[in-house]
Amino acid sequence: MGTMARTTLFLHAQHRVGAVSPRIFGGFLEHMGRSIYGGVYDPQSRHADADGMREDVIAALRELNLTVVRYPGGNFASGYHWRDGVGPAQQRPTVRELAWQSIEPNEFGTDEFIKLCRKLNWQPMLAVNLGTGTPEEARDWVEYCNAPLGTRESNSRAANGSEAPHAVPLWCLGNEMDGPWQLGHVPVDQYAVRAQQAAKMMKDCDRGIETVACGSSAPSMPTFLDWDRVVLERLGGLADYISLHRYVGNPDDNAPEYFALSNSIDEQVEAVDACARYVQQRLRRKRRPYLCFDEWNVWYRARGGSHTDGRGAFAPPLIEERYNLEDALVVAMFLMSFIRHADCVKIANLAQLVNVIGPLLTQGDKLLKQSIFHAFRMFSHRRDGIALRCAVAGPSYRSERHGEVSYLDCAAILAGAQLHLFTINRGVDKPMELALDFAGVGPIRVQDAEILCAPLKAENTLDAPDAVCAEAFDGWRIANGSSKPTAVLPAHALVATTFDLAPRA
Ligand code: AHR
Numbered sequence: 001m002g003t004m005a006r007t008t009l010f011l012h013a014q015h016r017v018g019a020v021s022p023r024i025f026g027g028f029l030e031h032m033g034r035s036i037y038g039g040v041y042d043p044q045s046r047h048a049d050a051d052g053m054r055e056d057v058i059a060a061l062r063e064l065n066l067t068v069v070r071y072p073g074g075n076f077a078s079g080y081h082w083r084d085g086v087g088p089a090q091q092r093p094t095v096r097e098l099a100w101q102s103i104e105p106n107e108f109g110t111d112e113f114i115k116l117c118r119k120l121n122w123q124p125m126l127a128v129n130l131g132t133g134t135p136e137e138a139r140d141w142v143e144y145c146n147a148p149l150g151t152r153e154s155n156s157r158a159a160n161g162s163e164a165p166h167a168v169p170l171w172c173l174g175n176e177m178d179g180p181w182q183l184g185h186v187p188v189d190q191y192a193v194r195a196q197q198a199a200k201m202m203k204d205c206d207r208g209i210e211t212v213a214c215g216s217s218a219p220s221m222p223t224f225l226d227w228d229r230v231v232l233e234r235l236g237g238l239a240d241y242i243s244l245h246r247y248v249g250n251p252d253d254n255a256p257e258y259f260a261l262s263n264s265i266d267e268q269v270e271a272v273d274a275c276a277r278y279v280q281q282r283l284r285r286k287r288r289p290y291l292c293f294d295e296w297n298v299w300y301r302a303r304g305g306s307h308t309d310g311r312g313a314f315a316p317p318l319i320e321e322r323y324n325l326e327d328a329l330v331v332a333m334f335l336m337s338f339i340r341h342a343d344c345v346k347i348a349n350l351a352q353l354v355n356v357i358g359p360l361l362t363q364g365d366k367l368l369k370q371s372i373f374h375a376f377r378m379f380s381h382r383r384d385g386i387a388l389r390c391a392v393a394g395p396s397y398r399s400e401r402h403g404e405v406s407y408l409d410c411a412a413i414l415a416g417a418q419l420h421l422f423t424i425n426r427g428v429d430k431p432m433e434l435a436l437d438f439a440g441v442g443p444i445r446v447q448d449a450e451i452l453c454a455p456l457k458a459e460n461t462l463d464a465p466d467a468v469c470a471e472a473f474d475g476w477r478i479a480n481g482s483s484k485p486t487a488v489l490p491a492h493a494l495v496a497t498t499f500d501l502a503p504r505a
Contacts, residue, residue: 003488006433007394007408009423013440017387018343020413024335025380026125026349027066028295029113030074032100032356033310033318039354039362040116041108046365051115056367060360061120061353064373065380068123068170070294070349071113075099077175078131078183082141085109086160098183100318102310110145111157114166123169125294125349128202130174130194130214131184139201142171146206170210170347172294173199176217176245178227188227192234199238212292212347213239218246219268225275232279232289241292241347244272247357248330249300255326255456255492259426260399262333262409269293269337273344291341293348296334298327298372299357321357324459325468325492328371328452329424332494335379336411336422342387350376363462370460371468374452378470378496379422385415394432407432408489418447419499425489428456432489442502443481449473453493473497 029035040061043052072080076099084093085106092106110126117124126145128138143153145166154165173195176182186194191214199211213231216223228242246268250258272291280288302319310316331350338345354360359373396406407427413420419441425432438444451473458467473495478485489495 002430003433004407004427004430005395006435007392008435008437009408009410010391010393011388011412011419011436011438013388013414013438015389016414017340017389020339020342020383020385020387021346022067022383023123024293024338024345024348025066025383026068026070026294026347027064027353028070028074028349028351029072029353030356031072031076031080031097031104031108032074032352033320034315034355034362035352035358036108037315039356039358041112051112053116053119054362057354057360057362058119060367060369060373064359064377065383066120066122068125068347068349069117069353070125070127070172073099073127074175074295075182077127077129077172080129081133081137082110082129082144086111086144086156096312097310100308100310101312102316103312103314105314110141110166111160111162114162124166125170125172126168127172127175128198130177130191130198131182135194135198135201138198139205142168142202142205142209146209169208170212171202172212172214172243173239174214177214178221178223179217188223188230192231195231196235196238199235203238210240211238212241212243212294213289215242215244215272219264219271225271228272228275229279232276233283236283237285237287239289241290242272242276244268244291244293245295246293247295247297247299249298250326251300255428256397256426257399257401258326258330259333259409260402260405261330262337263399263402263405265334265337266340269341269345273341276344290346291344293338293345295349295351297351297357298323298330302357317355319357320355320361322459323370323372324457325371325452325454326456328375328468329492329494331372332375332379332422332424333409335376336409336424339387339411339413339422340390366462368460368462368465369469371458374468374470375494378450378452378494382413382420382496382498385413385418385420388412388414408434417501419444419501421497421499423489423495425491425493427491429491431491433486434489435486436484438483441483444483444485444499444501445478446476446485447498447500449476449495449497451490451493451495453490456492
């Protein structure tokens with residue numbers, strides 16, 4: 001089997017999109033299934049630390065180098081009353097949880113989540129309840145978390161063990177409120193009123209916080225874009241970000257179509273960006289709302305029925321998706337799209353982190369890193385810098401649903417005297433000859449390079465935990481003193497490379 005025609009990737013050190021926001025390497029923990037209980041928190045586990053958190057899970061999460069983590073939901077947030085989850089453990093109520101039909105003991109709540117964030121150096125991002133909660137309850141939560149001592153809520157935080165404010169910088173104004181599945185779902189006009197009332201009081205309570213308004217919950221929704229426009233128009237400066245959500249999959253077992261999805265991720269980002277810019281101009285505002293992609297992942301196998309109905313159990317196994325190599329490549333494609341749109345995507349949260357559609361799976365005391373864990377890590381350790389515009393000349397194929405697709409998917413970050421380059425050969429059977437033509441720099445050399453490559457359907461299991469994992473890549477060839485390396489990229493593989501750049505002669 002030969003290689004496909006040569007592809008050239010043109011980069012120029014001055015062709016810049018914008019600084020990559022570290023916050024696009026975020027995650028999400030919801031009170032759902034075994035994400036919290038039996039996931040990050042499990043006082044019965046032999047891995048539990050003094051706070052009941054699993055040290056093995058924490059160590060693996062640390063490797064992901066996450067920056068910001070959203071909590072407590074998701075759909076769960078729309079029925080959650082934060083006061084149930086603070087104060088002495090014995091006094092916290094056990095309640096029926098309706099979003100996932102489970103039992104919620106409230107053993108883990110705001111203060112436990114903040115403790116976890118501190119252990120991992122995460123910025124907390126809290127989603128308030130605008131489904132069954134009130135704007136005032138949301139405002140009180142901001143006071144509880146962020147106010148200095150001396151008020152009712154901040155004194156109660158101190159009584160619960162934290163004199164210093166939790167300093168939560170990011171607040172989501174509800175979750176997927178356009179979805180009929182959402183507790184307290186309302187039409188856009190009513191959501192806009194609730195969100196406006198809540199955001200006003202929340203910001204009055206702490207002028208430093210940033211808010212994320214609920215955008216429409218998927219591009220397939222009839223609400224797509226119109227909902228977003230109305231919300232942004234009504235909220236004006238009370239919304240710093242608008243949220244985007246996206247879950248994708250390969251239900252037809254068609255890898256080329258699956259890999260073409262990144263065209264439609266780009267389109268989703270560009271459509272919401274256009275909407276946000278439109279509203280900014282119409283309202284003649286100086287500041288624009290940015291994009292917060294606060295739920296994204298592959299999720300299509302573990303859907304419906306017993307996957308989403310906890311049947312009244314405590315911590316039932318819900319949506320425990322198993323990931324293979326092709327899913328890891330699609331996860332990488334999301335991240336590449338966010339990097340390419342560094343000028344407008346400022347926050348993104350991989351949904352979720354542990355057990356529930358997670359890169360990590362616990363089984364008793366054992367822990368498994370799924371394929372998507374490795375893809376995410378390859379990016380998050382090469383994240384700081386300025387996204388460069390990528391121009392690709394090379395073969396492409398026609399996707400039924402997503403139009404013309406280049407075999408090469410890529411993103412590039414200029415990081416001072418280094419270049420981080422991410423490439424995927426979407427070809428399912430042919431290697432690709434790639435030439436990088438990098439203008440505006442002196443000679444370059446490989447600092448380190450990794451490849452994620454395995455059979456398309458390969459997945460990690462407890463018996464074969466390394467079936468899909470990153471290995472060193474030594475495929476780059478660079479003539480002495482050149483800035484034009486070449487490589488042969490294996491079919492359906494992700495290569496992440498850091499090049500050292502020498503100053504121009
Ligand atoms: O992440 C799982 C669920 O997907 C979230 O609770 C919800 O917001 C989305 O529909």
